[in-house]
Amino acid sequence: MFHGSPIDGTREVGKGLASRILGSPSASSELPVLTFAIALLSLVIFCIPGIGEFLAFDRVAVEQGEVWRLLTSHLTHWSAEHLFWDVLAFLILGIVLERTDRPLFLGVLLGSGLSISLALWFFRPEMTGYRGLSGVDSGLFAAWVGILLRNAQKDRDRLQWFFAVALIVGFIGKIFWELLTASNVFVDSMGVGVVGVPLAHLVGTALGGTLVILFLGAAPALTE
Amino acid sequence: MTKLQNLIHRGGILLCTVAVFSMSHLAHAAGTLTPIGSQHAPMQVVDHHVDIVMNNGFARTEVTQTFYNPNHENLEAVYAFPVPKNASLSEMTIIIGETEIHGEVIERDEAEAIYEHEANNGNDAGLAVKNEYLTYEFRVSPVRAQDQTQMRFVYYQPLEIDTGIGRYVYPLEDGGTDDAGKSFWLPNEEVKGTFSIAAEIKSAVPIEDVRMPGYEQAALIDRLDAGHYQIRVDQAGNALSRDVVIYYRLPDGLPGGVELIPYRASDSEPGTFMMVVTPGVDLAPLANGSDYVFVLDVSGSMSGKIATLARGLSRALGELRPEDRFRVVTFSNHTKDLTHGWRQATPDEVQGAIAIVENLSVEGGTNLYAGIREGLEKLDDDRVTSLILVTDAVANQGIIEPKAFRELMRQYDVRVFGFLLGNSGNWPLMRTICDATGGFYAGVSNADDIMGQLMLAKSKITHEAMHDVSVRLKGVDTFDLTNDMPKKVYRGEQLVIFGRYDEAGKAKLSLTAHISGEDKLYETNFDFPEIATDNPEIERLWAMSQIEQIEDQVNAGLLDSTEGSDAIADLGVAYQLVTDETAMLVLRDEDFERYGIDRANRDRVATENQAQARRASQTVTNNRVDRNDPLFNLPTPSLGGGALDPFSVLIVAGGVGLCLRRRKDQSGDEEGHVSR
Structure with a gap:
């Protein structure tokens, strides 16, 4: 048995490795080039001195017109350890999502990147600098879990449904714990002068979740 | 003890004492000291316990350690450790069996003479002196043959909080600045038994995080409540060779x-x-390109710190913007302009400079004055210039008078940022240099989180003051x-x-x-x-x-x-502090009486101990006095990062893996079903 039946007007979701993970039957050989390119770019930015400084979120520089920093700040990192964990999560989630639905992946990437920076701009006025990909990772995670949930519903797969619910509840719980306790659980990678920003994870998750609903709302079914 | 043994014993102590006094100012870093060539086995440190309380804007550090004399005759124990920044050494106690004898601060010459006399007569005595910016030195006499003696000392220092980060350093590592001491003393840094640290941090505002770089595995960090942490480290057979650094982070966005x-003890006397x-306040970044001169000490005394210097400087260079310019100047006996003038901070130029910095080697003396003077060459009046001085500031070549440094600095309009690497650095000279230009200075330990320290420094250097x-x-x-x-x-x-x-x-x-x-x-x-x-x-x-x-x-x-x-x-x-001019003398009560020495420190310590007991049982006091009428309206600035912890990443990876596995299994079942 394959998963679900085609519904008129639906858009195809799921090809290749990700489609196997997410329930689509057909494998695609398409490479997640955007994911690899962004991961590589983050690495290059970190390794070449001076570039990160030009791309990171810097409140005053943005005020002076350097608006690209609102998006590029997510590709910059404070330390090698910070870069490693952020990019590792990005690779795992990016490969899955890009091969499943590239437009959705792009939407989450750009939407969460921009909305996180705007949230920092408006709600954290004391934050003069920001770097890191984890807010975008949170958006990708929410989108992936949304697709997982959708497929579980269609397949009437209770185990997968509970698993997906547990993942998203746990993740949101972790974010709220960070917000309530004003701390980043277990994070110790950015250096002593930098604080964790749970708001970025919250905004990223919210954006990812919203986009997956919008995208899948327009195309509610997975194809055979 | 026979008369002969007694004579030998007194002779031994006398020799040691004479040697010690003649070598005053020539001490080493943390550990017991034995004169090179001595026939005696080194005095051993059996255990070393450090108790730290950080509260109300200052830290109290109490160190208790036990000496063991493995020799067959009574000997004097000499122990030294690097002078902590802004420290005031306030107590010294010797514990002999059930008896504790305490110290009083008097003028140094008098204290040394009395100690020498008492030690030569075989009486229990102790002495604590400060050797300028190099070391605190403790002497305990006698440590009886094949027996133990315990010593305790206490010092206070104001806490440093920078950009919401509290930093505490218990210095132990040899600063490498005391060449004369090295040629005379044989240090013994080994702790035979337990090396332990018990630290307590109390803060009126919540503490978000506590870290001990280098002790991540060994430190047990307990959060008792939002503003109260306890740290415990217990290690066997450690060496007193690595600094203990503790960071604690306050929430970002706290108001200034x-x-x-x-x-104030009573209304009849002044309060303190x-x-x-x-x-x-909102301090804007320096909008246009700036000039940075890195003036680096590559003298012999930097040998243990050159790796830290190279690591920190490589990252600092990497943080420059393309519109910035930089120069790199080194000094030992002579100076070198490594970049041959200003370089634009393009990625290529920066990479070239990093390659040079990573291959720096150390040798020779420290001509600090010449290094700074070379750094001050070629200044451009139209650009903001920051001089970043990285050194231990132990000037021993060329001009060394602090006054001359002050006069030199006052001739130029530059911002000086001084980084004093390692222990036993010349804090007073660094202060003079930086104060003359309104600069900033900070200590950097090899045990520090260099990246974190660098980011804090960078935010100062790249913003208006x-x-x-x-x-x-x-x-x-x-x-x-x-x-x-x-x-x-x-x-x-x-x-x-x-x-x-x-x-x-x-x-x-x-x-x-x-x-x-x-x-x-x-x-x-x-x-x-x-x-x-x-x-x-x-x-x-x-x-x-x-x-x-x-x-x-x-x-x-x-x-x-x-x-x-x-x-x-x-x-x-008056305030019972060990300084370059005063020393702490430890004697039995009756001996203090015999010498007519007031027990000012005993009374002061009793008052302090009562207050400490009270504070220990109280909740943390909030000392902020402008809550109802804030001095500033803006919060303190902060830097943020979107970071994932390893645990979350592993959960995500596991989740994806599980789904993959499950789908594979399902696909297999379905394919099998179809084929059947």
């Missing part, structure tokens, strides 16, 4: 403000206070203030002012500063209390701050050195 920690101003910051108090008669002269305050930096006051009452604090071309005035009102007995240690910290101010004035040539020494001796004796 004023904290007042007063002490420590006032900490945390600016909450508050200029001509001046604090005035009206309504209450304050006097003998320290650190109240107009000065620059950099981003994230606090202003710590010590002083005294005559009468209680409401004070109006006015802080004026010049920021981004505008004159700013910040004001608030708060009370100075009639009686405040919770923090008697503030008196010692105030006195130590006065002493440092006097040293700076002598260094700058503004005060005659004899006059300065007398003033330091007076303050040291």
Whole structure:
């Protein structure tokens, strides 16, 4: 048995490795080039001195017109350890999502990147600098879990449904714990002068979740 | 003990004592010291326990250690460790069996003479001296043959909080600056038994995180409540060769403000206070390109620190913007302009400079003056120039007088940022150099989180400073203030002012500063209390701050050195502090009586211990006094990062893996089903 039946007007979701993970039957050989390119770019930015400084979120520089920093700040990192964990999560989630639905992946990437920076701009006025990909990772995670949930519903797969619910509840719980306790659980990678920003994870998750609903709302079914 | 043994024993102690006094100022870093060539086995450190309490703006460090004398005759134990920054050594106790004997601070010459006399007569005695900026040195006599003696000492120091990060350092690593000491002493850094640390951090605002770089596996960190942490480290067979660094992080976005920690025992005498101003102002980044001169010490004394220097500098160069320019100058006996003038901070030029820096080697003496002078060449009047000086500041070649450094610095309009690498560095000279230009200086330990320290420093260097910051108090008669002269305050930096006051009452604090071309005035009102007995240690910290101010004035040539020494001796004796002019003498009660020495320290310590017991049972006090009438409206600036913890990443990876596996299994089942 394959998963679900085609519904008129639906858009195809799921090809290749990700489609196997997410329930689509057909494998695609398409490479997640955007994911690899962004991961590589983050690495290059970190390794070449001076570039990160030009791309990171810097409140005053943005005020002076350097608006690209609102998006590029997510590709910059404070330390090698910070870069490693952020990019590792990005690779795992990016490969899955890009091969499943590239437009959705792009939407989450750009939407969460921009909305996180705007949230920092408006709600954290004391934050003069920001770097890191984890807010975008949170958006990708929410989108992936949304697709997982959708497929579980269609397949009437209770185990997968509970698993997906547990993942998203746990993740949101972790974010709220960070917000309530004003701390980043277990994070110790950015250096002593930098604080964790749970708001970025919250905004990223919210954006990812919203986009997956919008995208899948327009195309509610997975194809055979 | 036979007469002969007694003679040998006294002779041994006499020889040691004579040697020790003749080699005064020639001590080593943490560990027991044995003269090179001595026939005796080194005195052993059986265990070493450090108790740290950080509360109310200052830290109390109590060190208890047990010596064992493996020799067949009684000997003197000599122990030294690097002088911690701004420390005031206030107690020394020797524990012999069930008996404790305590120390009193008197003038140094007198203390040394009495100690020598008592030690030569085989009486129990101890002595603590300060060898300038190099070491505190403790002597205990006698440690009986094949027996143990315990020693305890206590020092206080103001806490440093920068950009919301508290940093505490217990210095142990050899600073490498004491060449003469190395040629005389054989150090024994080994702890045979237990090396343990018990630290307690109390804060009125929540503490978000506590870290001990290098002790991640060994440290047990307990969060008792939001502003109260305990740390415990127990290790067997450690060496006293690595600094203990503790960081604690306060929440970002805390408002700037004023904290007042007063002490006034009665209304008939003046009170003492420590006032900490945390600016909450918006300091803009330096918008246009800036010039940075890196002046690096590559003398022999930097051998243990050159890797830290290269690591830090490589990252610092990497943080420059393409519109910035830089020069790299090194100095030892001679100077070298490694970049041959200004270089634009393009990625290629920066990479080239990093390659050079990573291959630096050390040799020779320290001609600090020539290094700075070379760094001050080729300045461009149209650009903001920052001189980043990385050294241990132990100048021993060329011009070494602090006054000459001050005169040199005052000729140029540069911002000097001094980084004193390792222990036993010349803090007073670094202060003189940086103060002359309104610069900033900080210590860096090999045990520090270099990246974190660098980011804090970078945020100062790349942003505007508050200029001509001046604090005035009206309504209450304050006097003998320290650190109240107009000065620059950099981003994230606090202003710590010590002083005294005559009468209680409401004070109006006015802080004026010049920021981004505008004159700013910040004001608030708060009370100075009639009686405040919770923090008697503030008196010692105030006195130590006065002493440092006097040293700076002598260094700058503004005060005659004899006059300065007398003033330091007076303050040291009055407030029972070990200084270059005073020493702590430990004797039995009856011996103090015999010499007619007042028990001023015994009384002071009793008052402090009572207050400490009270504080231990109380909740944390919030010392902020401008809560109802805030001095600043903006919060303190902060840097943020979107980071994932390894645990979350592993959960995500596991989740994806599980789904993949499950789908594979399902696909397999379905394919099997279809094929059947």
